[in-house]
Amino acid sequence: MTATLERTAPARPQQTPRSVRAVQYVVLVGVAAVFLGPLYWLLTTSLKAADEIYQAPPEWWPSALTWENFGLAWHAAPFDMFFLNSTVTTVAGTALKVANAVLTAYAFVYLRFPFKNVLFMGVLGAMMVPGHVTLLPNYLTVASLGWINTYAGLIIPGIGSAFATFLMRQHFLTLPREVTDAASADGAGHLRTLWQVVLPMSRPMLITVLVITAVEEWNQFVWPLIVTNTVEMRTLPVGLLLLKDQEGPTNWGTIMAGTALVLAPMLLIFFVAQRWIVGGITAGAVKG
Numbered sequence: 001m002t003a004t005l006e007r008t009a010p011a012r013p014q015q016t017p018r019s020v021r022a023v024q025y026v027v028l029v030g031v032a033a034v035f036l037g038p039l040y041w042l043l044t045t046s047l048k049a050a051d052e053i054y055q056a057p058p059e060w061w062p063s064a065l066t067w068e069n070f071g072l073a074w075h076a077a078p079f080d081m082f083f084l085n086s087t088v089t090t091v092a093g094t095a096l097k098v099a100n101a102v103l104t105a106y107a108f109v110y111l112r113f114p115f116k117n118v119l120f121m122g123v124l125g126a127m128m129v130p131g132h133v134t135l136l137p138n139y140l141t142v143a144s145l146g147w148i149n150t151y152a153g154l155i156i157p158g159i160g161s162a163f164a165t166f167l168m169r170q171h172f173l174t175l176p177r178e179v180t181d182a183a184s185a186d187g188a189g190h191l192r193t194l195w196q197v198v199l200p201m202s203r204p205m206l207i208t209v210l211v212i213t214a215v216e217e218w219n220q221f222v223w224p225l226i227v228t229n230t231v232e233m234r235t236l237p238v239g240l241l242l243l244k245d246q247e248g249p250t251n252w253g254t255i256m257a258g259t260a261l262v263l264a265p266m267l268l269i270f271f272v273a274q275r276w277i278v279g280g281i282t283a284g285a286v287k288g
Contacts, residue, residue, distance in 0.1 A: 042263075046070070046256040053252055066253065073258035076246055081232055082239035089154045089224075089235060090217040096159040097213050102206070105168035106194050110180065120169070126162040135226065142227060153227045154235075158217070164209045171205040172198065207276040215266050236262045 045053055046069050048062040073079070107113070108120055138157040147153030175198065183193045199206060221237040228234055234242065243258045 039263075042256050042259055045252060046260045048253055050251070050253055069253040069257035070261065072254045073243060073261065076254060077239055077243045077258070078231060079236075079239065079258070079261065082234055082236045085151075085154075085224075085233060086218060086236040088151055089220070090214055092151070093155045093158055093217040094210060094214045096155065097161045097164060097217075098206070098210055100159055101161050101164035101168050101209065102194070102199070104165045105172055106190070106198065108165075108169050109172040110190065110193075110198075123162045123165055127166065132222070135222065138223075139226060147227075149228050149230055149233050154224055154233075158220075158223070161213065164213055167205060167209055168202070171202055175201055204276040207273050211269060211273050214269060218266055 044060070044062060047065045047067070048059065048069075049064070049066045052059045052062055104123075108116060134157075142148060142153040142157060145152075147156070179197055179201070180193055183197045188196070219237060220235065224235045225238050225241075228238070231242070240255075240258055240262060244255055
């Protein structure tokens with residue numbers, strides 16, 4: 001008696017019905033319109049003449065591109081100083097915050113010390129505290145050190161980031177331990193292991209943390225508004241408020257042009273680094 005085995009063809013993945021795909025596309029277009037619509041309106045308004053901005057029905061594209069709005073915005077407020085202050089605080093603040101997060105995350109993953117889990121729970125707890133809760137203690141500390149209206153006062157209080165530390169720590173947990181053990185066996189110390197082994201394998205997550213931190217630093221508004229008291233030390237978000245107060249509630253072409261100037265650097269950075277961001281955000285998401 002011979003037994004016959006029936007070969008079953010591999011099941012084909014079910015195709016999504018066209019009606020479902022159509023609904024998905026409609027939802028995606030709607031979500032894109034919600035997020036991109038204000039940005040499109042901002043850019044087109046910055047390029048319109050004053051009479052076109054208030055037309056009813058509105059003009060969706062300017063009949064003639066009015067680049068003068070950008071010159072008016074630049075000269076209406078000291079944007080050169082605002083750009084300098086925002087660049088200094090963003091570059092220095094991002095570098096210090098990411099370096100602090102990387103070193104702290106490495107210690108939580110690769111070093112042994114007492115109460116490590118308790119301290120990490122403290123880091124997680126810090127993520128739950130609203131930033132405005134620390135405004136008064138930070139201001140009193142900065143004032144006692146004589147850092148009001150200085151770059152140190154703008155940068156130093158924010159160099160600790162619980163969120164960046166959490167992201168880096170979760171990613172370091174996903175790295176193969178054999179690689180770091182081999183580096184240790186070859187005589188590499190912790191700093192060499194971090195610089196030559198761990199960070200090269202963590203490039204997507206590191207770029208993601210850099211971009212998120214840079215955007216956060218660039219968009220800081222409340223703290224620079226509180227800790228600076230002269231126009232020469234204001235940053236771009238605060239400068240936009242000064243521009244609006246100076247131009248009034250009617251000259252929206254100039255105000256939108258100033259806003260576009262503020263948005264442009266971060267949009268450029270995001271478009272350059274976007275291919276690393278998705279992989280970086282999802283890396284280590286399920287690792288505890």
